[in-house]
Amino acid sequence: MKFRAKIVDGACLNHFTRVNNMIAKLAKTCTLRISPDKLNFILSDKVANGGVSMWCELEQENFFSEFQMEGVSAQNNEIYLELTSENLSRALKTAQNARSLKIKLTNKHFPCLTVSIELLSLSSSNRIVTHDIPVKVIPRKLWKDLQEPTVPEADVSIYLPVLKTMKSVVEKMKNISNHLIIEANLNGELNLKIETELVCITTHFKDLGNPPLASENTSQDRNSEQMAEVQIDIRKLLQFLAGQQVNPTKATCNIVSNKIVHFDLLHEDASLQYFIPALS
């Protein structure tokens, strides 16, 4: 297995750093999948995650000036690594104002992702910073659990409001209840609701717009006022929103009534899908 990649463009480096900061906020441990064209950060929907799953995809040529990889075998030309996300984002944080950044898969008594940074310094010499981040290679037999999740057939698809606003609303609601209902309709309306014995709070977002639905049938049958709702753990929603430091280029929410809510975001060149299951 081999992997080496290099970033020389400052804007690409900043973007890659931002993506990693986001991943670090969304998942403590995640899987990094390396394939010839893409990098994926994956969180599979295990019980340990509370059923939350995540799929983040980057086209490697949008970030790296050099990219070489050799997977486990010719038929399975992929590498799956498990790593602590914060280690990578922290290493990238030291790469501000770097002239170049290289990432390699190395074996230093155990597998590591080695990040080598050439820093600009005031004097003529370069400063070289190296971080060896320990990783675990995920064996082939576990790959099936780490595939791209199928996008469910949504009852309602709606564009999200400004995420910062959503986050501050959800943050206040968290103090009142752990259960939040997220509901939306095809009329561009989205509501966040919490209910306790004493109080019921709803925040209404209007005029959000709905993306065109994939299937024609559902849009014809469905009353545009009718809400599709899912009750979820509010902390999972908050963790998702906290990871979005920058407002995405595009943000869609897909609701499968009483089953799952699916967030589909586009941050410039990186796409993120995040699934939160309904509370049972």
Added chain:
Amino acid sequence: ADMLKCGMSGSQVKVFGKAVQALSRISDELWLDPSEKGLALRSVNSCRSAYGCVLFSSVFFQHYQWSTSVKMNDSDEISNLNCKLGMKSILPIFRCLNSLERNVEKCKIFTRSDKCKVVIQFFCRHGIKRIHNVCFQESQPLQVIFEKKMCTNMLVIQPRVLAEAIVLFTSSQEEVTLAVTPLNVCIKSSNEESMDLTSSVYSEMFVGPEEFDFFQVGVDTEITFCFKELKGILTFSEATRAPISIHFDLPGKPMALSIDDMLLEANFILATLADEPSRASSPQSLCLSQKRKRSNLIHSSSKADKNVTSKAPEYISRQAVPKSFYSNETPSNISALDNCGSPLAKRTNGDISEVPESSVSDTEEMPGSPYLRKFSCMFFGAVSSDQREHFNHPFDSLATASDSEEYGSSSTF
């Protein structure tokens, strides 16, 4: 009675406060040690593996006066204030340094040895006056015996470069290693053998010689020392904006980080890990071994004074007085603005309160544990009246205390 009186401006208070903060990373206790040359703040950690001293020269202050009742001719008399303060008392006074710098017009510090109290007065804007009365415990200060000029390696670096190196490491990083060759310098994480290496990130940064203001490497060396203490020194250096000199030798010998500008001189001496073939480390064994090693050095040392070798030297018995020895009496003259710090120690008419080594109880004995990674020990000596001459060579000699004959109970190793 010996008496200290000095005054500072708001911006001087900020530098003074930064020194206190840096020393608080080393220990929970601080010696206030005035002399004619100036006011020294000293601190030693309980493991005896780190020592800090910031000496503010008399010209640093707006006014400075140290008057002692002891005549200069009595060379056996030590005229020290013998003032030890708890960091818990003094650190909160110098907490918000930026606001102190803005609001304080004048700060006066004065103290008298017979009253065992330090008074810190802040004269602030709008006519506000704040007074802190901090009780001190009588304790003779220690100083490290270390000849930094004898070190084969010396680097002088701007604080900014060091700051950029420090961000590489997480705050949980215990130790870092500095590796030098004539071609470059590398600072890297140092991981203990017992740690789970598969979970921690290893980081290193190479810096070329051109980034140093002064670069002298006599011998290729790798020294490992405590990261937390380095961070404390760095914060202080950023306040003074003066370059940091790093003096070091082979592993096991102490290293010195110094800041020297015309108004103050700061020295932080840190022990470094000695090389040993096999390793089995734990924090307790480090402290313990240090005491053992120190005892060996005492017996075999040729430098040690005759009065001293037969008993454990001063630095062993100059321990923190255990809490059980503290009296519960409160000072008689408490004003409404009093902020009394550490409890009053038993007055012993200027003599040092003798207490056997108490910290052994803090470090658990591990019988038969192979302490193979050892922090080097450092020679400590009491700060004596001879220090007047020694201000130019503060780390030259093993100073003798005049009352060494009172050291009956030596510590047990």
